[in-house]
Amino acid sequence: MIKYFFILSIAAQFIVGQTYSKCGIIPETENSVLRNTYNWGYGYNDLLNDLNIWNESPFVTIDSIGASVQNRALWEMTISGEPESTTLPRIYIHTRTHPGEEESFWVVDEIINILLSDAPYADFIRNNTIFHIIPMYNPDGVELGYARENAHGVDIESGWDDNPLEPEVAVLKNRFIELMDTPNPIKVALNMHSAYACYRYFVYHDSYGTSPLYAQLEQNYITGVRDYFLNGIEPWTHYVSWTNGTPDQYPESWWWMTHGENVMALTYEDMNACDDTGLYDSTANAIVRGTMDYLGLEYSGTDSDYIISPARFVLEQNYPNPFNSSTTIRFSILMNNQLTTSIHIYSATGQLIETVLNQPLPSGDYELSWDGSSHVSGVYFIQLKIGDKTQSRKMVYLK
Numbered sequence: 204m205i206k207y208f209f210i211l212s213i214a215a216q217f218i219v220g221q222t223y224s225k226c227g228i229i230p231e232t233e234n235s236v237l238r239n240t241y242n243w244g245y246g247y248n249d250l251l252n253d254l255n256i257w258n259e260s261p262f263v264t265i266d267s268i269g270a271s272v273q274n275r276a277l278w279e280m281t282i283s284g285e286p287e288s289t290t291l292p293r294i295y296i297h298t299r300t301h302p303g304e305e306e307s308f309w310v311v312d313e314i315i316n317i318l319l320s321d322a323p324y325a326d327f328i329r330n331n332t333i334f335h336i337i338p339m340y341n342p343d344g345v346e347l348g349y350a351r352e353n354a355h356g357v358d359i360e361s362g363w364d365d366n367p368l369e370p371e372v373a374v375l376k377n378r379f380i381e382l383m384d385t386p387n388p389i390k391v392a393l394n395m396h397s398a399y400a401c402y403r404y405f406v407y408h409d410s411y412g413t414s415p416l417y418a419q420l421e422q423n424y425i426t427g428v429r430d431y432f433l434n435g436i437e438p439w440t441h442y443v444s445w446t447n448g449t450p451d452q453y454p455e456s457w458w459w460m461t462h463g464e465n466v467m468a469l470t471y472e473d474m475n476a477c478d479d480t481g482l483y484d485s486t487a488n489a490i491v492r493g494t495m496d497y498l499g500l501e502y503s504g505t506d507s508d509y510i511i512s513p514a515r516f517v518l519e520q521n522y523p524n525p526f527n528s529s530t531t532i533r534f535s536i537l538m539n540n541q542l543t544t545s546i547h548i549y550s551a552t553g554q555l556i557e558t559v560l561n562q563p564l565p566s567g568d569y570e571l572s573w574d575g576s577s578h579v580s581g582v583y584f585i586q587l588k589i590g591d592k593t594q595s596r597k598m599v600y601l602k
């Protein structure tokens with residue numbers, strides 16, 4: 204088996220006093236531009252399929268909490284051994300506000316895998332929490348191929364103080380209000396994104412915009428998560444926002460202004476189409492375990508009890524890269540399955556260039572080469588797909 208080494212040079216980045224702009228989008232993808240496939244490889248129908256699969260778990264309840272502009276249901280999964288409990292703390296996670304940030308969904312997908320696993324630790328989590336998850340908060344944007352907007356062309360990450368609210372914002376805000384009105388309200392609210400900055404980090408809100416106590420709680424939370432993925436997630440100092448007061452248009456603004464120190468509400472940014480994009484399971488594991496620690500839910504099992512979500516396949520960076528004739532693509536499949544394994548090559552504008560491989564494969568390490576000589580120089584994406592799961596790598600072909 205190929206050992207997969209993850210080496211990331213940590214360059215702590217202090218960004219103080221800047222305007223609050225999330226996700227670090229690159230200009231050419233800012234507005235309604237296709238980056239990969241039309242729905243970035245995971246569309247509304249993919250979600251409906253997965254919801255059917257997840258729904259087979261006895262710990263899952265799925266409800267529509269409202270509708271998008273184009274009348275697609277906004278699906279919420281509740282995962283708990285005791286979903287009707289009036290004492291267990293709630294954790295709320297929503298993702299794909301920005302459709303083009305599908306990496307944030309893959310992290311959430313791995314969080315779901317952890318929560319539904321048979322591992323003893325997963326049982327402990329389900330018996331002590333209620334997770335609410337929206338896997339696709341902006342389904343219209345996903346289906347329309349928009350990078351950031353809903354069907355009205357509005358970025359619904361913002362505008363939480365608008366009047367009237369965009370339909371999706373109204374639905375989520377009402378749901379937050381409803382759950383905060385229960386005897387066991389939300390304690391942690393995570394807003395999942397991914398950024399071209401090519402780091403994994405939380406957006407930390409400075410005490411000037413929150414409070415010294417809240418800033419300390421944020422540091423505790425972020426450090427606690429990071430302890431489980433030290434080389435993968437940046438320290439809390441990486442991205443500091445709200446240095447000149449509290450903005451009023453974001454979900455975290457609403458949380459702070461409405462519930463203050465009672466709710467740990469943070470945006471998490473994964474890596475959007477970077478060389479080191481991936482390791483979603485490691486990130487998910489860190490978020491889940493860090494969140495449990497933050498809530499004071501200590502599990503006293505053995506180390507092996509925690510092993511709940513091994514990576515099922517790994518696409519390595521091609522080599523050489525950049526390349527001028529052909530390049531080697533290596534990947535490993537870590538479990539046997541009956542699913543079709545495919546390798547697709549996409550152009551930077553999302554056009555399918557070539558299907559290099561398309562057949563079921565047993566577990567093992569694989570290597571194949573791709574010859575770019577009949578194509579133009581430029582950026583391409585390798586996508587490894589097994590069943591409905593994908594991993595992608597960026598490569599550069601220079602003639």
Ligand SMILES: [Zn+2]
Pocket residue numbers: 225226300301304360396397
């Ligand atoms: Zn985003």
